Amino acid sequence: MDVTSISQAMQLHAQALKLGSQPHHHNYSKLFTFSALSPSGDLNYARLILNSLQTPNSYFWNTMVRAYSESSDPFESISLFIAMKLEQPSAIAPRPDKFTYPFVVKACSRLKDANLGKQVHCLICKVGFDSDRYICNSLIHMYMKFNDLGSARKVFDRMPDRDVVSWTSVIDGLVDNGRGIEAIKLFDEMIDSGIEPNDATIVSVLRACAETGALEVGRRAQRIVKEQELGLKSNVSTALIDMYSKCGCIDSARNVFNEVFDKDVCAWTAMIHGLASHGMSREALDSFAEMKNSGVMPDERTMTAVLTACRNAGWMTEAYHYFKDMKKKYGIKPNLQHHGCIVDLYARSGKLTEAEDFIRKMGVKADAVLWRTVIWACRIHGDTDRAERLIKDIDVDFTDPGSYVLLSNIYASAGKWHDKAMCRETMNRQGLVKAPGSSKIEIDGSVYEFTAGDSSHIEAHNIYEKLDEIYKKLTEEGYKPELSEVLLEVDDEEKAFQLLHHSEKLAISYGLIKTKPGSQLRIVKNLRSCEDCHSFMKLISRVYEREIIVRDRIRFHHFRDGICSCGDYW
Numbered sequence: 001m002d003v004t005s006i007s008q009a010m011q012l013h014a015q016a017l018k019l020g021s022q023p024h025h026h027n028y029s030k031l032f033t034f035s036a037l038s039p040s041g042d043l044n045y046a047r048l049i050l051n052s053l054q055t056p057n058s059y060f061w062n063t064m065v066r067a068y069s070e071s072s073d074p075f076e077s078i079s080l081f082i083a084m085k086l087e088q089p090s091a092i093a094p095r096p097d098k099f100t101y102p103f104v105v106k107a108c109s110r111l112k113d114a115n116l117g118k119q120v121h122c123l124i125c126k127v128g129f130d131s132d133r134y135i136c137n138s139l140i141h142m143y144m145k146f147n148d149l150g151s152a153r154k155v156f157d158r159m160p161d162r163d164v165v166s167w168t169s170v171i172d173g174l175v176d177n178g179r180g181i182e183a184i185k186l187f188d189e190m191i192d193s194g195i196e197p198n199d200a201t202i203v204s205v206l207r208a209c210a211e212t213g214a215l216e217v218g219r220r221a222q223r224i225v226k227e228q229e230l231g232l233k234s235n236v237s238t239a240l241i242d243m244y245s246k247c248g249c250i251d252s253a254r255n256v257f258n259e260v261f262d263k264d265v266c267a268w269t270a271m272i273h274g275l276a277s278h279g280m281s282r283e284a285l286d287s288f289a290e291m292k293n294s295g296v297m298p299d300e301r302t303m304t305a306v307l308t309a310c311r312n313a314g315w316m317t318e319a320y321h322y323f324k325d326m327k328k329k330y331g332i333k334p335n336l337q338h339h340g341c342i343v344d345l346y347a348r349s350g351k352l353t354e355a356e357d358f359i360r361k362m363g364v365k366a367d368a369v370l371w372r373t374v375i376w377a378c379r380i381h382g383d384t385d386r387a388e389r390l391i392k393d394i395d396v397d398f399t400d401p402g403s404y405v406l407l408s409n410i411y412a413s414a415g416k417w418h419d420k421a422m423c424r425e426t427m428n429r430q431g432l433v434k435a436p437g438s439s440k441i442e443i444d445g446s447v448y449e450f451t452a453g454d455s456s457h458i459e460a461h462n463i464y465e466k467l468d469e470i471y472k473k474l475t476e477e478g479y480k481p482e483l484s485e486v487l488l489e490v491d492d493e494e495k496a497f498q499l500l501h502h503s504e505k506l507a508i509s510y511g512l513i514k515t516k517p518g519s520q521l522r523i524v525k526n527l528r529s530c531e532d533c534h535s536f537m538k539l540i541s542r543v544y545e546r547e548i549i550v551r552d553r554i555r556f557h558h559f560r561d562g563i564c565s566c567g568d569y570w
Helices: 006-019 026-037 043-052 058-069 075-086 101-111 114-127 133-145 149-158 164-176 180-192 199-212 215-227 234-246 250-259 265-277 281-293 300-313 316-330 336-348 352-361 368-380 384-393 401-413 417-429 460-476 492-500 503-514 531-543
Strands: 438-443 446-451 521-525 548-551 556-560
Touching: 006 026, 006 043, 026 043, 026 058, 043 058, 058 075, 058 101, 075 101, 101 114, 101 133, 114 133, 133 149, 133 164, 149 164, 164 180, 164 199, 180 199, 180 446, 199 215, 199 234, 215 234, 234 250, 234 265, 250 265, 265 281, 265 300, 281 300, 300 316, 300 336, 316 336, 336 352, 336 368, 352 368, 352 384, 368 384, 368 401, 384 401, 401 417, 438 503, 446 503, 460 503, 460 531, 503 521, 503 531, 531 548, 531 556
Parallel strands: 521 548
Antiparallel strands: 438 446, 438 521, 548 556
16 A cells, blocks of 8 residues: 555554554555655654654664654754664664764754764764765765865765765865866866766756856766756756856857757746846846746746846836836745845936935845945945945944945045045954955866966966057057056056956956967956956957957956947946
8 A cells, every 4th residue: 555645644554553563564664654754744643653663673763863854853863863872771772873874964964063063973983984975975965064165075085985976065065165166177087087977966067167157168068968868857958058148158058948848937047047147138028028928937036037137238117117016916025136136226327315215115124235236336426425324324234344345445436545444454353354356267178267466377477478468559549547446545557557457357368368369258257347347358359359258246248349248337
């Protein structure tokens, strides 16, 4: 008899008790497993069954430990494990075995208790299970959840027998922690070791490619997808669409999208967001209309993509229309990201009072990120008084590095150098460090990363020499540095020097050295493009006859013949 509901399980249990069946009876084990692990089961009932048994074997205990590790109360998994470890007389529990520990480690991970996890890891080593592949895989996953990459990598490196799960767990953890370049290198090692990737591996690698702009690696991953016929899985096709979009190849993303037979909301959302980020706002909204006509209902992420399309085009009327439709038509309550798109539209257009009023009247509490959008616009539009008032008056924690840097820049824009110095001093006293601006460029399948003034590259001398050549050529074509972008109390010559050594200029210099004339160059930045770099790239695209694609924190910029696809609105 197949058990499909808890009532059937109870009936089967009653029959087993009447017949005096022993715990090892097939139906008895089946009803216990169903109660413990099935979504239609009852965990409390499974625990009653366990407690009623005179001599439950390790299967019953391990199943219960597993069930609790996946439940809303994972600490019960730890409690059962302790009972097994202590061999309580009342429980007559079996000793933990190699099948127990992966579930206990999972419980530690879900509890987000790093100290407890390390204690369990010590026990694993003590009992000699530290070479077991399944236990090691669970440890890697746990340490990655704790953002403890060092411990995860130690477990991985010491494993005598790694499988695809081992490799994928580390690759995925590296991507989650913004270390996409390392993830790609590990993927190459995995392929060289003869391990065949599965769909989870491919999705993780494609995420790394999307983060770093590693297009050639992404194309190689797509070849694996075709060879193993993984493209039929929605998570893989969606990851491919996202990868191509974020690597600047929107046409390739569209080709993958068109090949998806049964498009779900994830595939549609990835395509709409890709079009929006490339400034193809009308196409993004047309795709949204097509999605609805196909019978697929939008979710929160879809509406973020739609509002992003409106934001990138500066379409306030359309944005408000979709924003109001969210709850009315689709039953979606707007979140902070949705509100942020409306605030950004107001802020960038200089309607700072409207932006502030909108935030104060919205139904959700604004965070520091949302208020920073307005404060950033205050700097752009020269409203220093409003920026200072907001930072002092609103009930938001502005103690992160980004907020201090923004405030420091506002003081600098207003020439308040003493206030800027005090702001920086506060940052230093609190040990807050701003993440440096960086730019990545892919050359022949390898990703190279530069920071402002970077001299660590092996070809640094050639890069700076090329940069001087570029500067001279562009100056002849009318290039003048946007000195207002340098918020330091230094002379104009030093400001020009600082601007010339921005990370994306170093990346483009290296790209011009290493690629053939006329070939496309793609750069990925972690910050918004400054006006000077934007003007610089426009001129390079014309003078050197190159198409340059730059992805900054906000959107894509396609530079061709001295013109940018953003229309100088970003």
